[in-house]
Amino acid sequence: MSSNIYDMVLxxxxxxxxxxxxxxxxxxxxxxxxxxxxxxxxxNAVVKQTxxxxxxxxxxHPYEDIAAALRDVFGLVSFSPVKRAEVDLESxxxxxxxxxxxxxxxxxxxxxxxxxxxxxxxYNSIEMNHLVASYVLRxxxxxxxxxxxxxxxxxxxxxxxxxxxxxxxxxxxGGFPYGANGKGLLLLSGGIDSPVAGWLGMxxxxxxxxxxxxxxxFTSEQAKEKVVTLAKRLLxxxxxxxxxHLVPFTDIQTSxxxxxxxxxxxxxxxxxxxxITEKIAKREHAHAIVTGDSLGQVASQTLGxxxxxxxxxxLPILRPLVMMDKIDIIQLSERIGTYETSILPYExxxxxxxxxxxxxxxxxxxxxxTEASIDNLDAMIEQAVKNxxxxxxxxxxxxxxxxxSDEDRWF
Ligand code: ATP
Ligand code: MG
Numbered sequence: 001m002s003s004n005i006y007d008m009v010l011x012x013x014x015x016x017x018x019x020x021x022x023x024x025x026x027x028x029x030x031x032x033x034x035x036x037x038x039x040x041x042x043x044n045a046v047v048k049q050t051x052x053x054x055x056x057x058x059x060x061h062p063y064e065d066i067a068a069a070l071r072d073v074f075g076l077v078s079f080s081p082v083k084r085a086e087v088d089l090e091s092x093x094x095x096x097x098x099x100x101x102x103x104x105x106x107x108x109x110x111x112x113x114x115x116x117x118x119x120x121x122x123y124n125s126i127e128m129n130h131l132v133a134s135y136v137l138r139x140x141x142x143x144x145x146x147x148x149x150x151x152x153x154x155x156x157x158x159x160x161x162x163x164x165x166x167x168x169x170x171x172x173x174g175g176f177p178y179g180a181n182g183k184g185l186l187l188l189s190g191g192i193d194s195p196v197a198g199w200l201g202m203x204x205x206x207x208x209x210x211x212x213x214x215x216x217x218f219t220s221e222q223a224k225e226k227v228v229t230l231a232k233r234l235l236x237x238x239x240x241x242x243x244x245h246l247v248p249f250t251d252i253q254t255s256x257x258x259x260x261x262x263x264x265x266x267x268x269x270x271x272x273x274x275x276i277t278e279k280i281a282k283r284e285h286a287h288a289i290v291t292g293d294s295l296g297q298v299a300s301q302t303l304g305x306x307x308x309x310x311x312x313x314x315l316p317i318l319r320p321l322v323m324m325d326k327i328d329i330i331q332l333s334e335r336i337g338t339y340e341t342s343i344l345p346y347e348x349x350x351x352x353x354x355x356x357x358x359x360x361x362x363x364x365x366x367x368x369x370t371e372a373s374i375d376n377l378d379a380m381i382e383q384a385v386k387n388x389x390x391x392x393x394x395x396x397x398x399x400x401x402x403x404x405s406d407e408d409r410w411f
Contacts, residue, residue, distance in 0.1 A: 010053060010080045011053075013075060035054075037240055038072065063081040074237070088231060094167070109149070110145065111129075111150040112132045112154045115156070133145060176203075181204060186210045187292070190227050192329060193292030195230050201334075202229055212246055213249040239393070242393045252380050255375075279381070289318065292319075
């Protein structure tokens with residue numbers, strides 16, 4: 001049966017949101033905003049708050065189209081297509097059967113759950129459970145009721161203005177609405193990891209700005225373009241706007257290369273990046289730094305390195321990938337649409353200066369002494385912040401990235 005029978009979509013907020021009672025109103029407002037943005041191409045679809053629930057009125061749009069757009073909205077744990085019935089027994093029974101028949105699951109067992117929000121309705125919820133279930137059973141030979149583990153749960157929500165009937169549940173992206181949990185700065189390189197880290201941060205409700213360090217003219221224009229392309233991919237998951245701070249890093253890198261501490265260069269670079277990022281964070285009112293570090297992946301991501309690198313800033317460093325395997329990170333980057341860009345061959349500023357055997361266990365005192373021995377390091381850091389170019393990317397002109405099929409998404 002066609003799924004065009006539906007009138008609306010019931011949206012369910014993430015379980016994490018329900019816990020945080022007093023912020024709920026703010027989260028709902030943000031979520032409604034993001035849902036509206038995601039549904040902008042569907043001009044007739046309207047987001048509504050009805051009887052304390054968040055709905056989308058389809059107004060003729062096929063449910064599948066709307067579902068595809070909703071799947072990437074953070075803060076939605078799941079959603080269901082709903083059909084509205086008149087508030088009378090016969091109409092509810094007929095519609096319930098129609099919704100049951102349109103359901104995608106196997107239908108050997110089912111149960112009916114009726115909620116009577118409008119207490120004047122002449123049958124109570126237990127009577128209604130029986131009246132609706134028996135009607136569906138009469139029309140469906142072989143079907144059995146299983147109240148404990150039904151394959152299909154047919155739900156009927158009776159309100160004064162209408163009865164809302166649904167049984168399909170589609171999984172949402174989960175997490176928190178974008179921006180619900182404050183702002184962080186994402187260290188965005190051209191690689192596979194950092195865009196994924198950014199996406200995971202956004203999914204947890206972080207508003208992000210991206211910071212990229214380049215060593216132009218040692219690094220090419222294409223390398224910079226690649227980062228802009230990645231940022232544009234991430235833009236799709238934001239509130240429509242993403243700041244990208246492009247920091248000139250050539251002078252600082254060159255001075256590290258001349259410091260005589262070849263094995264510490266990466267440590268020194270990472271610390272300088274964090275110092276600069278902390279200053280940008282202060283200016284932009286951000287309260288965390290997000291990186292694509294994954295434990296043990298390279299020399300700068302051992303515990304010893306993370307410890308010495310992280311000490312340079314008092315801001316929390318969030319590393320969403322720290323416990324993930326590369327293969328899972330790659331899979332996720334494919335799903336969020338950043339992988340193809342990430343694997344383009346252009347060099348990153350760090351690969352240019354990378355020593356043959358970087359230390360995996362830097363000594364903090366030696367690192368600090370080396371930094372103190374470099375003339376003007378503080379001034380160069382100030383200068384880098386000052387010469388940072390900020391681009392504001394906006395999503396209006398960006399098409400949704402090609403995202404893989406939803407069959408095997410883990411979120
Ligand atoms: P990615 O795959 O994202 O490039 P990586 O595996 O190459 O990460 P590293 O090069 O050690 O790992 O970098 C670790 C993290 O440091 C990156 O995930 C990113 O957050 C940050 N980073 C590295 N290079 C840059 C850069 N040029 N600009 C901004 N951040 C960077
Ligand atoms: Mg990498």
